[in-house]
Structures are given as structure tokens and as C-alpha cells.
Amino acid sequence: MLPADLHAGYLAFASGRLSDEQARYATLAEEGQRPRTMIVGCCDSRVSPEVIFGAKPGEIFVARNVANLVPPYRPDGEHHGTSAALEFAVLALEVRHIVVLGHARCGGIRAFAERRAGQPSPLSSGDFIGAWIALLAAVEEREPARPEQTAAEHARRLEVASLGQQLANLRSFPFVRSREAAGALSLHACFFDIASGRLASYDEATGALALLEAEVRPRPRLVAERC
């Protein structure tokens, strides 16, 4: 049996959103998905891309992993889940946008910073997650720890600096690089502050964040036909 909260949640979905959107589901089943945007987000349960962007079924293609990382292009025959999702989104779905969604208080990035600071960690570099967040070493080169900083402060800077590294890693994939050069694909990054619920866009040129307007206005559709 499912956990009771999931069962109750499904019943609420079936009697609410599903009944409201039955036609959309039927169309998506018949015609397949055609999302225009891929999101690379963190597994963190507080940072749901569908919730933050108010997305409906079929509108965004989401790959989530610990610390919203994009591994560098490495076609070595190993099992690369995020790379596979990226390949499918770009080559099969032909998404027009890829958005890396970072967030504050990221446990994966915090664990990396704490280990770097020599603090006890439940993770070892031999664990799956330890090996995964070792990808942040490239970010640390951009944003090294400072003696006056705590691990938490360093983590906060890594959370933002990581966005630039993930965009660079996206461009290590030839099919991303070529489509971006052709103007068929745009790369973006943004940052979600969990405590305030505010979203900021990341400026790749300066490494700065700029808060998005939060005033209520009608929401344009995220999804359109392929163009």
C-alpha cells in the first residue's frame, strides 16, 4: 500500500486537478509531450520546479538530481542519468530553453563545503553522493573558501557560483553547444530562496542575481507549439 498521505493526495488530485485537466491529459497522451523548456533542478523536496513555475502537465521537462548539477560531457559508456535526460530533451524533444534552477540552503552543496572545511560528514567520497558532489570541485575553483568564512557562508557562495559552472558544463555537450550557436537553444539559470519564496535570475556575465518581479500578473503560457 502507498503511504496514507500519498493516497490521500492522489484522491485530491483525481477529484480536482485531474477532472479539471482531463482533456489536457488525453491530448498529451495522444500527441505526446512537446515541452519547450527543460529544467535541471535539485532533488530537494522544497524546490519543486512545477510548483515554482506554476507548470501544468506537459509544459516543462524536469531532471532533478542532488545539487542541480550537470556533469561534463563524458560519453564513456557508464550510466549518466542527467546526461541522458539532457540528450533526450535536446535531441528528441527539441526544447528551446534549458534552465538550471539553483536554490538556497542546498544540502548537497552544504555537505561539500563542510567536507572541504574538515567538518565531520556522513558522506564519504566513495559514496554515490560523495562522488556526485565532487563535481562541485570545479565550482570551488571559481569560488574558493576564504579563511574568514564559515562552511555555511562558503556554501552560500558556491550555490550561486555553481550556476555558472553548470551552464559551462551544459556547453560541453556538442549538441547543446551547436544549437545554442545556431540560436535554436537558450541557456538560463535562476536561484530560488526557500525562506522567502523569491526567485532571482542569474547573470552569467557578472555572476550576480537579480530578483524577479513578484507582482501578480496574468501568467503567459509556458508551452507553445514547436517553432
Ligand SMILES: [Zn+2]
Ligand atoms: Zn539542493
